[in-house]
Amino acid sequence: MLKKCENPNIEIYTKTCKKRIFNLSSIRLPEGLKKKCVWCLSDLKGQQRRWCGTECVESAQAWGNPQKEWGLGILLIRQNFKCNICAFDWGAVIEAMYQKPKMPYGMSECKNTWRTKFSYWLTVKLKDEMHMTDLPHRIEVDHILAISKGGQSLGLDNHQAVCYACHKAKTKKDNSGPRKKIDKLNKPDQNDTEGNND
Ligand SMILES: [Zn+2]
Ligand SMILES: [Zn+2]
Known part of the structure; x- marks a missing residue:
């Protein structure tokens, strides 16, 4: 369901950002890395530009929009509704x-x-x-x-x-x-x- 985040920048944003919503297009790859998924850092294939799949996008949405549907949906599952x-x-x-x-x-x-x-x-x-x-x-x-x-x-x-x-x-x-x-x-x-x- 939630894919583990391997990008160390996410932890930095989490600690320093006080905004309630994080624009996912602002997620940066660690210095020196290219053609990797910004969430799980796995290699991108073909037409993929920033994400390796919907699982990573949804995981990032839940992280960056915890009060919106993406975060809420995960919280509900965790709390058994x-x-x-x-x-x-x-x-x-x-x-x-x-x-x-x-x-x-x-x-x-x-x-x-x-x-x-x-x-x-x-x-x-x-x-x-x-x-x-x-x-x-x-x-x-x-x-x-x-x-x-x-x-x-x-x-x-x-x-x-x-x-x-x-x-x-x-x-x-x-x-x-x-x-x-x-x-x-x-x-x-x-x-x-x-x-x-x-
Ligand atoms: Zn990924
Ligand atoms: Zn209540």
């Missing part, structure tokens, strides 16, 4: 979606594999479904350690999929304590509290 705080079961929601007479676009092809294999469309459709039917349990991506407190913004290590209600309660707790006074004076960092907003 349950909220990491209250254990609300999104897997049951997906199963119910498959029972509907008309299956949403893009879901039929991953009918038997969605629990283990990343699917962009399944993630999109699940998000839509939650927005339409159960707002408190809609899915958001949370920084386990807030970026303002030194948490990493890239890669999946510092991220978890949680439901809106849990996210809201956690953010309230995160913002209490020493930072409270500052938050009252300045506007709190919106992105930090909203998760997978577009």
Whole structure:
């Protein structure tokens, strides 16, 4: 599912970049290397320019867009489609979606594999479904350690999929304590509290 990254620059970006999204076209190969995949460093063949295959692109998307569908889809598989705080079961929601007479676009092809294999469309459709039917349990991506407190913004290590209600309660707790006074004076960092907003 996730292909291991062999490009040492990714670790450097992860440690130094505080942006929430990393433009994948900015990934550089290590000095002196040419015609290698920017993610796994294997040799490129034929028409390949930067990537050896979709697995590497998807792995890099999950790393560089951890709060978007690519990252969220991987987090959901890792968490067995349950909220990491209250254990609300999104897997049951997906199963119910498959029972509907008309299956949403893009879901039929991953009918038997969605629990283990990343699917962009399944993630999109699940998000839509939650927005339409159960707002408190809609899915958001949370920084386990807030970026303002030194948490990493890239890669999946510092991220978890949680439901809106849990996210809201956690953010309230995160913002209490020493930072409270500052938050009252300045506007709190919106992105930090909203998760997978577009
Ligand atoms: Zn590769
Ligand atoms: Zn929850």
